[in-house]
Amino acid sequence: xxxxxxxxxxxxxxxxxxxxxxxxxxxxxxxxxxxxxxxxxxxxxxxxxxxxxxxxxxxxxxxxxxxxxxxxxxxxxxxxxxxxxxxxxxxxxxxxxxxxxxxxxxxxxxxxxxxxxxxxxxxxxxxxxxxxxxxxxxxxxxxxxxxxxxxxxxxxxxxxxxxxxxxxxxxxxxxxxxxxxxxxxxxxxxxxxxxxxxxxxxxxxxxxxxxxxxxxxxxxxxxxxxxxxxxxxxxxxxxxxxxxxxxxxxxxxxxxxxxxxxxxxxxxxxxxxxxxxxxxxxxxxxxxxxxxxxxxxxxxxxxxxxxxxxxxxxxxxxxxxxxxxxxxxxxxxxxxxxxxxxxxxxxxxxxxxxxxxxxxxxxxxxxxxxxxxxxxxxxxxxxxxxxxxxxxxxxxxxxxxxxxxxxxxxxxxxxxxxxxxxxxxxxxxxxxxxxxxxxxxxxxxxxxxxxxxxxxxxxxxxxxxxxxxxxxxxxxxxxxxxxxxxxxxxxxxxxxxxxxxxxxxxxxxxxxxxxxxxxxxxxxxxxxxxxxxxxxxxxxxxxxxxxxxxxxxxxxxxxxxxxxxxxxxxxxxxxxxxxxxxxxxxxxxxxxxxxxxxxxxxxxxxxxxxxxxxxxxxxxxxxxxxxxxxxxxxxxxxxxxxxxxxxxxxxxxxxxxxxxxxxxxxxxxxxxxxxxxxxxxxxxxxxxxxxxxxxxxxxxxxxxxxxxxxxxxxxxxxxx
Numbered sequence: 033x034x035x036x037x038x039x040x041x042x043x044x045x046x047x048x049x050x051x052x053x054x055x056x057x058x059x060x061x062x063x064x065x066x067x068x069x070x071x072x073x074x075x076x077x078x079x080x081x082x083x084x085x086x087x088x089x090x091x092x093x094x095x096x097x098x099x100x101x102x103x104x105x106x107x108x109x110x111x112x113x114x115x116x117x118x119x120x121x122x123x124x125x126x127x128x129x130x131x132x133x134x135x136x137x138x139x140x141x142x143x144x145x146x147x148x149x150x151x152x153x154x155x156x157x158x159x160x161x162x163x164x165x166x167x168x169x170x171x172x173x174x175x176x177x178x179x180x181x182x183x184x185x186x187x188x189x190x191x192x193x194x195x196x197x198x199x200x201x202x203x204x205x206x207x208x209x210x211x212x213x214x215x216x217x218x219x220x221x222x223x224x225x226x227x228x229x230x231x232x233x234x235x236x237x238x239x240x241x242x243x244x245x246x247x248x249x250x251x252x253x254x255x256x257x258x259x260x261x262x263x264x265x266x267x268x269x270x271x272x273x274x275x276x277x278x279x280x281x282x283x284x285x286x287x288x289x290x291x292x293x294x295x296x297x298x299x300x301x302x303x304x305x306x307x308x309x310x311x312x313x314x315x316x317x318x319x320x321x322x323x324x325x326x327x328x329x330x331x332x333x334x335x336x337x338x339x340x341x342x343x344x345x346x347x348x349x350x351x352x353x354x355x356x357x358x359x360x361x362x363x364x365x366x367x368x369x370x371x372x373x374x375x376x377x378x379x380x381x382x383x384x385x386x387x388x389x390x391x392x393x394x395x396x397x398x399x400x401x402x403x404x405x406x407x408x409x410x411x412x413x414x415x416x417x418x419x420x421x422x423x424x425x426x427x428x429x430x431x432x433x434x435x436x437x438x439x440x441x442x443x444x445x446x447x448x449x450x451x452x453x454x455x456x457x458x459x460x461x462x463x464x465x466x467x468x469x470x471x472x473x474x475x476x477x478x479x480x481x482x483x484x485x486x487x488x489x490x491x492x493x494x495x496x497x498x499x500x501x502x503x504x505x506x507x508x509x510x511x512x513x514x515x516x517x518x519x520x521x522x523x524x525x526x527x528x529x530x531x532x533x534x535x536x537x538x539x540x541x542x543x544x545x546x547x548x549x550x551x552x553x554x555x556x557x558x559x560x561x562x563x564x565x566x567x568x569x570x571x572x573x574x575x576x577x578x579x580x581x582x583x584x585x586x587x588x589x590x591x592x593x594x595x596x597x598x599x600x601x602x603x604x605x606x607x608x609x610x611x612x613x614x615x616x617x618x619x620x621x622x623x624x625x626x627x628x629x630x631x632x633x634x635x636x637x638x639x640x641x642x643x644x645x646x647x648x649x650x651x652x653x654x655x656x657x658x659x660x661x662x663x664x665x666x667x668x669x670x671x672x673x674x675x676x677x678x679x680x681x682x683x684x685x686x687x688x689x690x691x692x693x694x695x696x697x698x699x700x701x702x703x704x705x706x707x708x709x710x711x712x713x714x715x716x717x718x719x720x721x722x723x724x725x726x727x728x729x730x731x732x733x734x735x736x737x738x739x740x741x742x743x744x745x746x747x748x749x750x751x752x
Contacts, residue, residue: 036063036086036137043084043110046158053154060143064136072128072136073114079124081140082114088134092126106131115162116371125371145569148576156580159573194268196246197253205267205275212265212277213329216322219373220366222506224286224321225332226276227340228256228293231314231348233272239308245272248313251300259293282506283321283353284485290317290351298349314349316340323506324485325354365467365493365500368512378527380507381490382534385417388459388488392448392481393423396466397473398654401558403465406492406517408436409551410462411445413525416543422455424448424473436554439547451477460488463503465517465555467495467714472503492520494559497702499714515571518555522578525552544581552578561662564694565718617648617656621674625664628740630747632664635736636676638726645679661691661719670696670747675736677726685712685723686732688739692718698750704743 040046040054049057063086066072073079075095083090085107092105092113104126107113113128148155194201200208209225216223230252237245249272256266256274265277278286293315300313318340326332339354346352368374385391391414395403404425411421423440425447440447448454454477461481466472472482481487482503491504494514502509514520525543528534535542556578559565566572624634636644644653657674664672674689690701700717713722729735 036061036135039084039086039110040137043112048157049154053151053157056147056151056154057139057158058137060147061137061139064138066130066134066136068130068132068134070130072130073124075124075127077124079114079116080142081138082112083128084112084137084139085109086135086137088136089131090134090136091129091131093129094126101127112162141569145573148573152576152580156577159577197249197268199253199256199274200265200267202267202269205265205269205277208265208267209275209277209333210329212279213322213332216279219369220323220506221280222282222321222323223332224278224281224283224319225336226274226278226286226290227269227318227336228274228276229316229340229344230272231316232310236303236310239310240303240306244302244306247302248300251302252297252313252315255296255300256293259289259296281321283319283324286319286321287351287353290319293317294349294351312349316343316348317351318343318354319351320354365496365502365509365511367496368510374510374512375527377508377510378524381510381524382528382531384460384488384490384508385414385419388419390420390455390458391422391460391462392454392458393421393462393464394466394473394478395424395464396471398651399425399465399473400655400658402516402518402555404436405551405555405558406464406521408440408445409518409521409548409555410464410492411440412545412548412551413521413528413543415445416545416548421445422448422458424454424478426450426473436551439551451475454478454481460490463489463491463493465493465495466491466503467493468499468501469503492517492524494520495714495716497714499712513568513570515566515575516555516559518552518559519571519574519578522552522556523574561694567717613648613652614656614659617644617652618660620644621656621660622663627668629744630668630670631673631740631743632668632671633673633736633740634660634664634675635732636674637732638677638680641677642680650679650682657687657689661689665691665693669693671699671701671743673736673739673743675732684726686726686729687721687723688713689721690715690719690743699746703746704739707742707746708739 037054037058040058041051046054046057061084064083066088072083072090075093087109090107090113091103092107093101093103095101107128114124116125144155193199193204212223215221230248233245233248236248256276260266260276260278263279264281265279267275267277269275278289281289294317297313297315303311303313318336318338320326320332320335320339322332325335335354339352342354343350343352368377393407393411395407407423407425411423414421423445426449437447451474463472469482472478482489488508489504490508490510491502492510494512494517496511496513502511504511510520510524512520514523525548529543556575560571560575566575620640621634621636624636624640626633626635653676657676661672661674664674670693672691672693676687678685678687690704692699692701697718701720702715702717705713705715705720705722708722710722710724712724713720715721724735
């Protein structure tokens with residue numbers, strides 16, 4: 033009997049597979065025998081394999097802040113580990129060492145993708161089990177890991193404390209502040225700094241004596257300990273001055289804690305019966321936060337000190353936040369660095385949805401398929417949770433999207449068509465598929481709401497780097513590498529479905545309705561052109577996972593006799609279908625087609641643009657320009673460029689849209705923007721758009737020739 037094969041048949045990850053499918057998996061695995069004490073991999077290593085224990089035990093350990101190691105789990109026979117090397121391109125999160133002689137089956141990432149290509153249904157079954165197991169594992173170990181880090185901090189605290197108060201001393205504070213700020217900056221997490229002065233402490237010592245002053249100091253200590261959290265760093269700076277570091281804490285939360293401290297200090301009764309004018313223990317507190325108020329440690333300290341000065345100027349006995357209003361943090365969007373961070377953001381967004389009832393959903397100007405489909409898909413999720421969704425779509429809806437609007441109509445979801453219709457009683461704003469704040473749909477009212485720190489802003493988007501910028505609040509941005517924003521929504525829905533007790537809480541059999549599936553696949557298919565423009569193995573992995581799962585749901589949950597869509601192909605054909613007007617407009621574009629060595633391009637001059645705008649809506653022209661770029665890129669085999677003018681009474685800009693063909697992937701098109709030193713532009717490696725003021729271009733032909741020349745040089749360099 034083959035023991036390894038029998039183990040495979042019993043483990044939960046493969047429980048949904050039949051014998052033939054298990055044989056397929058086993059044929060791709062490598063048997064490995066390790067002696068006691070051998071390391072399979074170290075924390076921080078780049079992983080390419082996952083393992084299944086056939087016989088023996090493997091210890092999972094992580095390092096603590098003081099350099100020691102803590103065992104957090106033991107993997108025994110029939111269990112798997114290391115699966116995140118297949119899920120995510122992320123470093124190993126722990127060290128794995130055999131506790132005794134151990135036999136394992138090794139499954140590489142390359143073999144997994146080979147299985148995906150040849151047996152996608154089998155791979156999907158495995159992936160779904162792995163996702164569920166990984167989610168539960170993270171939930172179960174998260175609290176323990178948090179405690180472990182705290183133990184490390186406690187060890188340091190014993191060595192560097194102020195003997196009188198028991199708080200950290202100034203020497204530790206200086207080191208800790210540099211360390212915590214560097215961590216916050218690296219992880220793009222908020223951090224708040226608090227400076228505290230007990231009011232009139234010099235006068236108090238003079239009036240009542242230093243012994244009473246010491247009692248006042250000691251009476252303040254338990255107040256601060258009770259108000260602030262275990263993870264906060266409380267230090268005595270000197271005399272009656274304290275400084276507190278609040279990691280992972282934004283300005284509003286920090287101010288709330290400080291206000292509570294001010295209130296609780298007033299309740300101290302030690303001075304009430306003293307023969308003097310000072311009867312209450314009070315404090316002046318200044319607060320400032322990274323990144324809301326400062327981007328460097330020195331500036332953060334300066335802003336906190338200014339807030340403390342302002343508290344004293346306002347009469348003391350008060351907590352003051354620098355500027356009293358957080359500054360929106362607008363930096364380039366980047367991939368979420370770790371799996372743990374991604375899961376934390378998902379948990380934060382889930383909590384916002386669970387705790388609130390009414391949501392405003394906003395996309396970008398001139399919304400495309402992915403933008404509208406993402407708003408519709410998320411609206412359906414909210415509707416299933418008995419929440420109210422208010423998606424915003426100001427302009428006339430393009431004819432490609434009537435089925436999406438019908439879905440909303442049948443689910444009692446109404447689009448907001450003007451800024452005047454925006455309700456004033458919503459709880460949070462959800463932003464979708466919008467590269468940067470300036471592209472957000474809406475006017476002055478929307479801008480005020482986005483700038484209001486009291487309103488929670490959640491963001492889901494797949495546009496990274498270039499001139500992108502965050503719109504959502506720092507802890508609520510599911511902004512990551514993906515084929516589309518709809519893919520991220522599908523990922524989020526999978527996480528919700530895997531959350532223990534979530535579906536039961538809202539009395540739902542499943543999140544994946546036919547209409548939700550149709551909406552998500554609309555965005556995924558349109559942005560990837562049926563999977564042709566996927567940029568990484570990870571995107572291919574998710575596309576294959578969702579398309580297989582969703583296509584199965586569509587077939588099972590759609591009655592083909594109704595005339596609705598039943599396959600991905602049906603959706604794609606509908607999205608690609610050109611109306612008569614689009615066909616006419618496209619022919620006008622394509623008659624201006626030209627060709628350089630590697631670039632197919634079209635220039636729609638100002639007179640041609642005015643003619644087109646006299647016949648067609650701007651939305652239709654934008655759609656045709658996008659379609660023309662797709663066609664020309666494939667015709668050329670390399671790159672396409674479409675140039676056209678905005679409508680003169682709306683904008684003074686000339687639009688440039690560049691697309692890379694499916695076969696040619698050696699040039700990141702963002703390098704074209706960098707080489708041309710374009711400030712107003714962005715995109716991803718396979719497609720970019722940029723805009724130039726028409727008053728800065730004397731001759732559009734000459735300017736386009738320059739772009740072609742510079743791009744040809746980059747192409748030829750990539751081919752050499």
